[in-house]
Amino acid sequence: YHNAHTPGELIERADGDVATLARFFSRFVVSVLGNGALILGVLLLLVFVDWRVGLGLGVFVLIALVVMLRIRATATPLWAAERQASADFYGFLGDYLAGLEDVRSSGAGAFVLRRCAELMRSWLQITRRAGMRGYALVASSHGLFALGTVAAFALSAMLFRTGALTLGTVYLIFRYTDMLRQPTEQIRNEVQDLQQADASIGRIEALLATAPRLRDGPGGAVPPGRLTVELDHVSFAYGEHGAVLHDVSVRIAPGRVLGVVGRTGSGKTTLTRLLPRFYDPSAGAVRLGGVDLRDVTLQAVRSRIGLVTQDVHLFNASVRDNLTLFDPTVPDAQVREVLETLGLGDWLAELPHGLDTVIGAGGVGLSAGQTQVLACARIFLRDPDVIILDEASSRLDPATERLVHTALERLLAGRTGIIVAHRLDTVAFADDILVLENGCVREYGPRHKLASDPDSHFAALLRVAAEEVLL
Known part of the structure; x- marks a missing residue:
């Protein structure tokens, strides 16, 4: 599996997709529940003022939510493609940085830049298509809200003409209708984020569902001592x-x-x-x-x-951690003895901080x-x-x-x-x-x-x- 996917791609999936979910869930519950409660409260007040107006606006709110969820479902595959394009780009970037000296020495810089431009151009096209679905969500919510406002005014005007409502009640309905705008827009924004989060959830689920190729045996013991x-x-x-x-x-x-x-x-x-x-x-x-x-x-x-x-x-870590692989139980005396055995005692003595000297990633220096x-x-x-x-x-x-x-x-x-x-x-x-x-x-x-x-x-x-x- 790791040979079939570049390190950059795996990092983007483990970090980028998870970060997208973290940003979404950090505010989704509070925002949706809070704004949902506000919408419900406004609709109940409208029903209290006049059940016909409350019922009409309730139907429009329900239609708006259904339309937004349908657009979200069609946009999710596009956002999944956008996340994959992002992973492809960072995978390429990781490979380029790992082979930077080879690229420079072989004069392949122009090819690398051209390939980078191709990946970013493809990423931009996919992001644009996914973003257009998000704009469709914005346009549909604005359009439905405008229709709902028109319907509320039309119904209020009819009831005013029949004497069922006073002018002050009509204004109150207008204010309540306007109060529906902000929570509806915030829920729409969360649905937009849900499109990206849904795509990330699918990619993370695919990663977690990947079964290990090697599985532990039933637990038999390897005999102690020298082995055949x-x-x-x-x-x-x-x-x-x-x-x-x-x-x-x-x-x-x-x-x-x-x-x-x-x-x-x-x-x-x-x-x-x-x-x-x-x-x-x-x-x-x-x-x-x-x-x-x-x-x-x-x-x-x-x-x-x-x-x-x-x-x-x-690793970009101390000499001690590089040799013990971050095992704190290995005594320093044992590490020094091994280095002396291998003839690196003088090298260790010349280091400015001994075993605490940091070695650059990949053994720089x-x-x-x-x-x-x-x-x-x-x-x-x-x-x-x-x-x-x-x-x-x-x-x-x-x-x-x-x-x-x-x-x-x-x-x-x-x-x-x-x-x-x-x-x-x-x-x-x-x-x-x-x-x-x-x-x-x-x-x-x-x-x-x-x-x-x-x-x-x-x-x-x-x-x-x-x-x-x-x-």
Whole structure:
């Protein structure tokens, strides 16, 4: 779901639609009930003065309310389209801001501005159509009120001529009729806001009705201690697209490390996303400690697995909060110890406020290597039983990579691990090697055995990598 909708679109739906409802309901009840009571009181006074005049104006008020509600019903789909256009625009804006450097470096600024203008033009057209329905509501209420006033005067004049009403009573009816104008207009304004609120309610209901793709299992327990990881005839496809993994079967014994290599698009990253149960396989089963992941809760699975990817997200928060992920129970001494282990002790000492130093969103001011090392520090603090490193050192310079490799070796000691890498020197910690090709298992076995077999695909990859180094 999150891959199918941009972050900006989701923010606009969660914030913009909710804000529209908040503004509406903050005054709707008081305004409608108060003005409704005023209208009812005026009509009762008119009935007391003369039941025929009161009944006539009561009918006109009822007709006006029915007309306004019918216009509201026809305007709601247009306002729903306006809210979607707003979400599309903010989704585009979020994507542009996230890729601002790429846009500037590639000279795509003109395209972005043109696309922005197209979205705003479309948004304006939809808003104009929706607004015209609102103006129709205003025109109809004014027209009906004018007709009601004319009818009240005509009826009062007839009764005056017959002597049933005095001139003072006619003026009183005029004043009471005029008193109906303000509450009627305020109720009309609330009905206009109800058009937008109704559209927002529909979008929020659709969001709340979206069923999670992954559901917690019945609550089985993952056994404590070191864990086996097993993929049993696993196949997987993203939606209606072709299968990314085909009948993959792998078993990683407790404490062993699996290195996963293969060309780009071979399914390496997808395989690692099945283990924390970001997705469920289309066929087959993924087991942790012999337990099918679908039989336990998501929290129970993810608390035992640590994942470090090449794309690290850092929050606009302190160093401490970025490393502990806002967990106040983690002691500062433990955080400092981890940073010392990873060789960032000097870096921490140079910070103006130590662990309280604020890191900008996305790691502003940090090198790619420092960002990656901080991601590794998060895993140290969590101390999971299974470690997944997805191109975790691909952004590091050689000196920093050697430092992190030393720390990762200590982290992987005694734990089950999976290392995904393009650079084959990264899988030096691996006990076993899995070679994927087009989503299928091309080769699987102990690393030393495959490396020593000149006919193995892994040995061929090592020779190619060695030739590249020599060049």
